[in-house]
Amino acid sequence: MTTYIIRRLIMMIPILFGISVISFAIMYAAPGKPTVMDLDPDISVEAREAQMERLGLNDPPHIQYINWMSNVVKGDFGTSFTKKQPVRDMIADRLPNTLILMIFSTILAIIVAIPFGVLSATKQYSKLDYGVTMTSFLGLATPNFWLGLMLIMLFSVQLGWTPVGGVSTLGADFSLLDRLHHLILPAIVLATADMAGLTRYTRSSMLEVVKQDYIRTARAKGFRESTVIYKHGLRNGLIPIITIFGLMLPTFIGGSVIVEQLFSWPGIGKLFIDATFERDYPVIMAITMFGAVLTVIGNLIADILYAVLDPRIEY
Amino acid sequence: MSTLLQVKNLKTHFFSKNKVLPVVDGVDFEVKKGETLAIVGESGSGKSITSLSIMGLVPKPGGKTVDGEIIFDGTDLLQLSENEMFKVRGNEIAMIFQEPMTSLNPVLTIGEQITEVLIYHKKMSKKEARQKAVELLKIVGFARAEEILDDYPHRLSGGMRQRVMIAMAMSCDPKLLIADEPTTALDVTVQAQILELMKELSEKFDSSIILITHDLGVVAELADRVIVMYGGQVVEETGIVELFDNPLHPYSKGLLGSVPKLDEEKERLSSIGGNVPSPDNFPKGCRFVTRCEHAMEKCLTEQPELKEIYPGRKSRCFLHDEGGNE
Ligand SMILES: Nc1ncnc2c1ncn2[C@@H]1O[C@H](COP(=O)(O)OP(=O)(O)OP(=O)(O)O)[C@@H](O)[C@H]1O
Ligand code: SF4
Ligand SMILES: [Mg+2]
Numbered sequence: 068m069t070t071y072i073i074r075r076l077i078m079m080i081p082i083l084f085g086i087s088v089i090s091f092a093i094m095y096a097a098p099g100k101p102t103v104m105d106l107d108p109d110i111s112v113e114a115r116e117a118q119m120e121r122l123g124l125n126d127p128p129h130i131q132y133i134n135w136m137s138n139v140v141k142g143d144f145g146t147s148f149t150k151k152q153p154v155r156d157m158i159a160d161r162l163p164n165t166l167i168l169m170i171f172s173t174i175l176a177i178i179v180a181i182p183f184g185v186l187s188a189t190k191q192y193s194k195l196d197y198g199v200t201m202t203s204f205l206g207l208a209t210p211n212f213w214l215g216l217m218l219i220m221l222f223s224v225q226l227g228w229t230p231v232g233g234v235s236t237l238g239a240d241f242s243l244l245d246r247l248h249h250l251i252l253p254a255i256v257l258a259t260a261d262m263a264g265l266t267r268y269t270r271s272s273m274l275e276v277v278k279q280d281y282i283r284t285a286r287a288k289g290f291r292e293s294t295v296i297y298k299h300g301l302r303n304g305l306i307p308i309i310t311i312f313g314l315m316l317p318t319f320i321g322g323s324v325i326v327e328q329l330f331s332w333p334g335i336g337k338l339f340i341d342a343t344f345e346r347d348y349p350v351i352m353a354i355t356m357f358g359a360v361l362t363v364i365g366n367l368i369a370d371i372l373y374a375v376l377d378p379r380i381e382y
Numbered sequence: 383m384s385t386l387l388q389v390k391n392l393k394t395h396f397f398s399k400n401k402v403l404p405v406v407d408g409v410d411f412e413v414k415k416g417e418t419l420a421i422v423g424e425s426g427s428g429k430s431i432t433s434l435s436i437m438g439l440v441p442k443p444g445g446k447t448v449d450g451e452i453i454f455d456g457t458d459l460l461q462l463s464e465n466e467m468f469k470v471r472g473n474e475i476a477m478i479f480q481e482p483m484t485s486l487n488p489v490l491t492i493g494e495q496i497t498e499v500l501i502y503h504k505k506m507s508k509k510e511a512r513q514k515a516v517e518l519l520k521i522v523g524f525a526r527a528e529e530i531l532d533d534y535p536h537r538l539s540g541g542m543r544q545r546v547m548i549a550m551a552m553s554c555d556p557k558l559l560i561a562d563e564p565t566t567a568l569d570v571t572v573q574a575q576i577l578e579l580m581k582e583l584s585e586k587f588d589s590s591i592i593l594i595t596h597d598l599g600v601v602a603e604l605a606d607r608v609i610v611m612y613g614g615q616v617v618e619e620t621g622i623v624e625l626f627d628n629p630l631h632p633y634s635k636g637l638l639g640s641v642p643k644l645d646e647e648k649e650r651l652s653s654i655g656g657n658v659p660s661p662d663n664f665p666k667g668c669r670f671v672t673r674c675e676h677a678m679e680k681c682l683t684e685q686p687e688l689k690e691i692y693p694g695r696k697s698r699c700f701l702h703d704e705g706g707n708e
Contacts, residue, residue, distance in 0.1 A: 192443075280484040286439050287479075288499050288550075289471035298498075302489045378534040379488060 072371065079363045086359040087139075087352070091132050094351055100124075101148050101346040122148060135352065145349035147342075154353045157338060164234055165327070165334035169319045171250055172258035180262045184269020185304075189296055191274060199266060206263030211322055215256040215329040222252060232331035253330040257322050261315055268308050276304040306376050313369020317362040383414040386590050387436070387558060392450035394428075394435045396661070403661035405431050407614035409450075410688060413558065418584060418591040420601040420622075422637065423611035426658045429594045432611070433560045436592075437477055438467045455557060473503040476551035480563040482543035486535035492519075493531035496550050503554045518549040521586075522579060541572035545579065552583055559584070562594045577603055598638065602626065610634045613659060613669030616688055619696040630697035632674050668700070676701055 101124070119125050123134060138145060144154040187199040223231045229252050230236070235245050276282065277300060285299040323336035331337070335354055342350035374380045394406040406428045413419045421429045434440050435447050438459060452459040459470065479485045487495060496518060497511035506514065512531070519527035522545040535543055544564060551559055561580065565573040581604055584591050593604055601608055601622065608625050610618040610633065618631040629635045636654035656673040665671045668681040680700055688698040 280479060280481050281487040283439065284479065284485045284547075285487070287437060287472060287477045289468045289473055289503065291468060299487050299490070303487070306489075377489060378491075379536045 068371075068374070072367070075367050075370070079360075079367075082363055083356070083359055087136065087356060088132070090355045090359075091135070091352065092128075094348060094355075095128050095131075099346050101348065135349075139356075144353040147350050148347045149345050150347075154349045157350065158335065158353060158357065161334050161338050164332060165320075165323055165336060167234075167246075167250065168253055168257060168323060168326070168332060168334060172254040172261075173319065175254055176258040176262040176265055179258075180265035181269050181301075181305075181308075184266045185273050185296065185301065187266065187270040188273035188277065189292075196270075199270070203263035203266045206259045207267075209259065211256055211260065211325045212329060214259060215253070215326060218252050218256060219329070232329075234332060253326050253332055256329070257319065257326045260322065261318065264315070265308070265312070268311050269304065272304040272307050273300060276300045279303070302376070306373060309372045309376060310369045313365045313367075313372065316365030316368075317358055320358045320361060383416065385412050386415045386455060387413040387592075388451070388453040389432075389436070390451040390453070392432065392435055392447065392452065394431050394440055394445060394447045396444045397446065398444060401662055404664065405445075405614050405661050406435060406447075407664075409611070409614070409616055411609045411616060411619060413590050413592060415557075416584075416588050416590055417606040418593055418604050420605035420608040421592060421594045421611060422596070422598065422601060422608060424637075424658045425596070426660065427611040428614040429611055430562055433477065433562055433592060433594060436560065437471055437475060438462075438464075439471075469503070472499055472556075473554045474556055475558045475560065476554065476556040477560040477562065478544070478547045478551050478564050480566050482540045482547055482567060485547055486543055488535055491532050491534055492538075492546055495535075496531075496546070496553055499550060499553050514553065515549075518553055519546070521552075521583070522546070522549045523575075539572075540568050541576065544568065544572075544576055548576075548579060548583065552587060552589075555587055556589055558590050558592065560592045560594070563596065564593075565600065566596065573600075580604065610637065613664055614661060615669060615698065616696075617670065617698045619688070621694060624692075624695060630691055630695060630702070631670075631699050632676050632701070633670050636673075668698075 101122075116125075123131055126134070135145065142155075144158075146153055147157060150157065183199050187196045190196050219231060222229045230249050232249075234249050235241070236249075239245060273296075277296070281303075282295060282300060285295045290298075320336065323332075323334060324339055325336070326332065327334045327336035328340050335357065338350065339354045341347075342354070389409055389411050392406055392409040393404065396403040396405055409428070409432055411419065421432065423429055431440065431445070436452055436454075436459065438447075440447055447460060450460065454470070454475065459467065462470070486492075493512065493515055496515040497506075497508065500506045500511040500514055501508065504511075515531060516527045519530055524530050524542075524545065530538075530546075535546070538546065548564075559580075564580065565576050568576060577600060580591065580593075583589075591604075593600070595601060605622050607619070607621050609616045610625075610631065612633050618625075618629065618634045620630065625634065626638065629638055633654070639654070654673055659665060659669065659672060665682070667683045668674070668677070668686050671677045671681045674681065678700060684700075686698045686700045688696050689702065691697050691702050
């Protein structure tokens with residue numbers, strides 16, 4: 068198992084390298100120049116040139132890439148063009164906010180999706196099943212930004228139950244309740260699509276499981292339906308879901324870009340949007356690589372969990 | 383011998399949108415204490431659904447036992463609440479299935495799957511249950527039972543898994559064991575061992591067995607009495623010797639004719655032409671009429687009843703009324 072994990076970690080290196088090349092190329096080919104150039108309309112042509120030269124933007128793209136990469140392997144992600152701060156610090160500042168949002172919405176997605184998926188499967192074709200199915204399709208089809216806007220309109224503007232944005236009340240002392248209060252709406256929005264997808268996966272996985280012979284054996288032992296489903300069924304049904312879950316991990320990053328923007332949530336996603344508008348190359352590359360690492364790690368975690376849950380898999 | 387189980391006029395039907403399938407349609411039989419009753423019949427004759435009806439595990443949605451009585455040890459199981467049935471299943475009536483490869487839960491160890499029954503029904507502690515599980519595994523023929531306990535099913539062969547299933551079924555010392563084609567999926571050599579084991583255990587534990595099988599060789603080996611099923615009904619009920627010597631019902635005769643005899647040059651695997659009618663178009667009269675070489679006018683329109691022809695021998699055929707059953 069350990070050698071397997073080590074092998075997989077080594078295999079990540081070329082994958083991440085490939086992703087970095089492609090991302091760099093796409094970013095470079097995209098129209099627009101770093102806005103740091105346009106900040107002051109009075110800036111002289113010479114000064115601008117000097118700035119370009121200083122940031123290395125006049126070098127040919129492959130040289131720029133090599134310079135960037137040689138710093139990255141040393142753990143240096145460069146300095147933000149616009150904020151003049153080290154990118155690493157900027158990310159480190161915002162990562163906790165994003166992680167809190169991700170973890171909270173993940174937990175939310177799981178605790179809603181799994182029970183409803185199981186119920187939907189065990190009561191196939193019941194009213195409850197149709198209700199859950201309808202709701203999850205709605206959840207899948209609703210765009211995050213629209214749902215977010217609607218929830219803000221309703222709960223923040225109309226009812227005034229939740230704050231409009233941010234992680235905490237400005238100027239107030241730290242309070243868990245205040246944090247949760249700010250967290251709840253963005254977490255719900257971020258969780259919606261995955262919750263819906265996870266419910267569907269759980270349902271179809273459990274539908275497959277309840278047809279299996281070992282479920283009949285468990286019933287023949289005299290167990291109550293809850294034992295049959297949760298002890299004998301769910302353990303099996305979760306195996307494919309865990310895999311999908313690992314693969315879903317990076318989608319939270321994608322989702323957080325929109326949600327953080329909407330709720331002015333100072334996390335990685337918001338940083339990414341700002342950096343994209345400003346063509347702040349070092350920040351864009353660092354966050355892209357962060358997403359890439361999360362993706363491959365999510366895959367690895369899924370595979371490891373698969374092996375842990377399914378005794379038939381051996382490495 | 384006293385009676386352990388009495389099934390009377392059992393009807394289990396499947397309901398779909400616009401059809402009712404009378405899959406088990408008025409089945410009567412009884413099982414005495416300590417005896418092995420075989421149920422034989424072609425595929426689709428309702429053997430499995432009959433046994434699942436006794437367990438109260440008719441496949442849902444769609445299946446439902448609509449009529450009859452299943453008197454087990456003095457109580458009608460059909461009158462019991464689901465809560466009361468939980469105490470019967472796996473405890474007083476245990477069941478093993480045809481597919482040993484898939485009947486064990488792949489993500490739980492053998493030990494967990496045996497001990498959970500003991501903990502649940504016999505309220506044993508984990509430790510006691512483990513000891514008992516080792517004991518049971520030894521009885522069913524695992525020399526190194528302690529090691530098997532922590533193994534997962536995928537490491538065992540089909541024959542070994544069926545032994546585990548048997549150990550699990552016998553764990554609570556059930557009064558009745560229902561075995562639905564326990565050896566069909568196994569190699570011939572393994573089949574013999576499993577049958578031997580079942581015979582041994584039924585004597586040791588003094589439990590009754592309902593043995594469902596296609597294989598008349600298995601019947602001859604293990605059973606005391608046999609019922610022959612056709613189209614969701616019992617067509618003959620008789621002692622084992624009598625069945626082989628002198629089957630009463632034309633269908634039983636056909637079935638016996640389809641057992642290949644070793645000294646016969648051509649293997650005649652089926653001497654009964656045609657197929658079992660499916661439950662959605664059972665003939666109006668005798669269910670066997672489409673394939674019976676003795677069929678009469680009356681057989682097309684009227685259903686024969688299961689009648690005692692000789693003491694302890696019943697058959698469902700109009701021929702017996704005519705006085706000629708040979
Ligand atoms: N879930 C179900 N829904 C509808 N019909 C069913 C269902 N299960 C079984 N049947 C029908 O019931 C009839 C009897 O099935 P059963 O499984 O009892 O036959 P069997 O005698 O055990 O056959 P085999 O020897 O193949 O196991 C068959 O015609 C089958 O198609
Ligand atoms: S009742 Fe008629 S059709 Fe049915 S088995 Fe007897 S002779 Fe054949
Ligand atoms: Mg069957």
